[in-house]
Amino acid sequence: MSPSNPEKVRFAPSPTGFFHVGSARTILYNWLIARKSAGSLMLRIDDTDEERNREEWVDGIYRAIQWLGLGWDDGPIRQSTRIDHYQEIAFDLFRQGRAYWCDCTREAVEARKPPGTPPGYDGFCRDRGLTQGPGRALRFRVPVGDVVVTDLIRGEVVFPDGSIEDFIILKSSLAPLYVLANVVDDIDFAITTVLRAEEHLPTTPKAVLIHQALQSPLPRFGHLPVLVNEQRRKLSKRRDRVAVEDYRQLGYLPEPMVNYLALLGWNPGDDREFFSLDELIEAFSLERVGHSPAFFDEQRLLHFNKSYLANLSPQAFQEVARPFVTSLIALNDGGEERYTRIAPEVQTRIGTLSELPTMIGFLFEFSPDYAQLISKLRADDVNYLTHTHQALNDLSEFNEAEVEGCLRTLAVTLDTNLRKLQAPIRLAITGAPVGPPLFTSMAILGRDECSNRLKALLDAAVKALPES
């Protein structure tokens, strides 16, 4: 695809909660368009609703964008600092007869209409010639005629005459509403393309109308399919786990998150599924964005995370994983070395970094529930453990190869196989039936610690089952 004209796009979240994955996808697509066209992305904080905004959410937005590895070229600008400007524009609209003051309460509007009538404003104050005053909001006078929205993704969407009510652009408190503020900003900052979630499509004709009233050329609009949960409902901060921050804490990496998000609603047209940011810039195009809602599938996200973890260099893996185990490592004098040795062994065994402490904790602190371990022992296990304990003590050298050789020989001697023999040993050494490779783990722990752990389980077992 040949480079197009530089796009000026914007990402305009409102700080009313945790930054969520839908927002992450929206800024990603905007960012990709900006980069691909050698244009720019503006970050705009839509904080006109002082009731619901909180400063910590603003910080959350910055942090999340940074974590994702994205960024912005212009801003951040705060709509809350431009209130006067929006008001001036609104007053202009009033002076031009494109807006009128209205003192109807919601209740009054409902009371006027016959029961069962659809909700919505009835235009009561349209021609009352009200002037500005307390309790009066400013409504946009929607002109007669269909409104056509040309959408980059969906084509022409027609909103028939009469389907758009006279909507409020300034509250009675004179606080501007978001359609107005957005249009004014999009004009002032010469935004060329407005790319946002599909839930905004119904308000787009209002934006178009304001642009026309302001005699400003329209930006291009594009509406991305919404992200839905298992019940196929729009992802909700209340019902669903959607906070980018949550995924970060669970041990998801930003690269697979971005990669997964890119593919939710867009596809490259071939079978590729792994993309770096640069490759995304190269491959991305709005033409290949889908039309239908997409389920945010954690299972698939996990797959991407796991793949990325597995493909990290051992050093890189150690570094990204370290924050999840620092306190564990500190528990043991040789903790650092143990961590370094075990890290490569678990790299392909975890889906998220938060699984790490459970998987390798036994190397740093060990206080298993022996009663539970004993309940997992099978008939021959005490015998196996006894022989293993002895054989390992007799070993001249204690390293991974020696331990493995010893146990393989022992398995033959005991007329069993390694699979069966290692099971109780693993329980004794790691405290769990599954985990990292056993021989490596034992070598890391050293002979004494292994011996102690084997003995401990043996003693506990003998005490619990005197007959064996």
Next chain:
RNA sequence: GGCCCCAUCGUCUAGAGGCCUAGGACACCACCCUCUCAAGGUGGAGACACGGGUUCGAAUCCCGUUGGGGCUGCCA
């Protein structure tokens, strides 16, 4: 209720009238590999919502039905 959007395996999707016996990926199942668990390898099961058109020919175009979703706030 009104307006709008959407409709291919369970999920994300490929498919822009014949290349489709519908392809890939996740998940699932089986087998192989294997010190457990993973990873890796091989194979399997699994979808064009329905009904009418248009056409020599439809997953692809049109209409309708059904289903799902979004909006319907002096929120964004």
